[in-house]
Amino acid sequence: xxxxxxxxxxxxxxxxxxxxxxxxxxxxxxxxxxxxxxxxxxxxxxxxxxxxxxxxxxxxxxxxxxxxxxxxxxxxxxxxxxxxxxxxxxxxxxxxxxxxxxxxxxxxxxxxxxxx
Amino acid sequence: xxxxxxxxxxxxxxxxxxxxxxxxxxxxxxxxxxxxxxxxxxxxxxxxxxxxxxxxxxxxxxxxxxxxxxxxxxxxxxxxxxxxxxxxxxxxxxxxxxxxxxxxxxxxxxxxx
Numbered sequence: 001x002x003x004x005x006x007x008x009x010x011x012x013x014x015x016x017x018x019x020x021x022x023x024x025x026x027x028x029x030x031x032x033x034x035x036x037x038x039x040x041x042x043x044x045x046x047x048x049x050x051x052x053x054x055x056x057x058x059x060x061x062x063x064x065x066x067x068x069x070x071x072x073x074x075x076x077x078x079x080x081x082x083x084x085x086x087x088x089x090x091x092x093x094x095x096x097x098x099x100x101x102x103x104x105x106x107x108x109x110x111x112x113x114x115x116x
Numbered sequence: 117x118x119x120x121x122x123x124x125x126x127x128x129x130x131x132x133x134x135x136x137x138x139x140x141x142x143x144x145x146x147x148x149x150x151x152x153x154x155x156x157x158x159x160x161x162x163x164x165x166x167x168x169x170x171x172x173x174x175x176x177x178x179x180x181x182x183x184x185x186x187x188x189x190x191x192x193x194x195x196x197x198x199x200x201x202x203x204x205x206x207x208x209x210x211x212x213x214x215x216x217x218x219x220x221x222x223x224x225x226x227x228x229x
Contacts, residue, residue, distance in 0.1 A: 033214055045206065045220035052215060091158065097214045104218065108158040
């Protein structure tokens, strides 16, 4: 079964608007972490934001925030005030702390295009 | 700044050749990873290493081997390249710890003809 599901292969957003990229996950490990990475067309993956399963608050990093709904097993990335430079592929990833020896599982990615 | 470098950005090899992809990180990270990235399939883990000379198979190890003789260097080896190994290969590293993100290299686009 797919451990990380990103249901939106492609998304469009108008510059300066907010956009939500969906991520759902599947795990029976009570302790895990969720990561979002950005991959511009240049190819290099860049870490954006992290959410731990026991973190009390949703993570935020500048214009990025993570809408973490534990019971629904979703960890959606919200980008506020989109910029043209946000056009990229975005990956959601999960690391299970007890069961997977430090390995991360990645989703298939969502390609975001920001329109001027 | 953490830096992960990969030996080549683009590589073209012939079927049956032995191929070496090199990855070096400069932040003394314990963990190193090799992924392949294909359209619509996301990143799939080939192998990872959590210490010198230690390695673990990932999700798709068939047709690949790895070597980690020094902490900073992790090599991916295609023993006999095949056309279905044409892909983007990404190396990553991180330090031990549950919250630690991975740092990625720029990738090697390998074409096997």
